[in-house]
Amino acid sequence: MEIFNYLVEFMRTLVTYAFNLTEMVGFPSYGMAIIILTVFIKAILAPLTVKQIKSMKAMQELQPRMKELQDKYKNDPARMQAEMAAMYKELGVNPLAGCLPLLVQMPFLIAIFYALQGYPYNPAFEHFLWLPSLGEADPYYILPVLSALSTWVMSKQTGxxxxxxxxxxxxxxxxxxxxxxxxxxxxxxxxxxxxxIVSNVFQFVQQHFIYKGLEANK
Incomplete structure (x- = not known):
């Protein structure tokens, strides 16, 4: 879609702006530019993420009660749905509330994916840390291991x-x-x-404080 292409180009422009920022402070680095942009995007989307996480946590806490209703009214699906709807209303929980924030975020996440996948790096600055080129796969397989590890930590925390x-x-x-x-x-x-990886680390810290706040409010 043309609108999505504009969004991808916008994300590429943000990468360039972030790189220009690193140039202004005297340390031109596309790697740091990507980290800065990731934190910026996650911070902008933070209110939606908070809403999504709170809704997901509320639904997790309702699982035992939902199981009781499913067992009690397993032969009466209509009554089961009515009782669940009444429970959601009583507790002020919307089972769909966790989906909307995710749907809003998805175009931005997909856009940055395509923006970075085909970004035209300046060859003079496309190296970062041990990486010879940010436009190519990690030849030492360190990043794939870190991406798997950070995803595992996020999955454990979310569950x-x-x-x-x-x-x-x-x-x-x-x-x-x-x-x-x-x-x-x-x-x-x-x-x-x-x-x-940076996105996972940001969300891990974000969820830690959200969960901590929810526990304190109980």
């Missing part, structure tokens, strides 16, 4: 508090997702994998 079928699904995802992300990171441009 805390889940029970029943949700806990079983989360357990599967905790194994599958890190392996999948680590595998595809083997061939992804290093700049894109850095974005993923």
């Amino acid at each position: 805390m508090g889940a029970s029943g079928a949700a806990a079983q699904q989360q357990k599967i995802m905790t194994i599958f997702m890190p392996l999948f992300i680590g595998y595809i990171s083997l061939n992804f441009p290093s700049g894109l994998v850095i974005y993923w």
Whole structure:
């Protein structure tokens, strides 16, 4: 879509601006530019992420009660749905509230994915740390390992508090997702994998404080 292409180009422009910022302070680095841009994007989307996490946590805490209703009214689906709707209303929980923030964020996340995948780096500055080129895969496989590890930590943190079928699904995802992300990171441009790792670290810290705040308010 043309609108999405504009968004991708906008993200590439932001990468360039972030790089120009590193030039202004005397340390031109595309790697640092990607890190700065990642933190900026996550900070802008933080209110949506907070809403999504709180909704997800509320649904996890309702799992035992939902299981009770499912067992009690397993032969009466209409009554079960009515009782669940009443429970959501009583507790002020919207089961769809966690989906909307994610849907809003997705175009931005996909856009930065494509922006970094085809970004025209200046060859003089495309190296970063041990990486010879941010536009190519990590030849030492360090970034794929870090991407898998950060995804595993995120999955473990997200699954805390889940029970029943949700806990079983989360357990599967905790194994599958890190392996999948680590595998595809083997061939992804290093700049894109850095974005993923920094994004995971940011969200891990963000979720830590959100969960801590929710526990304090109980």
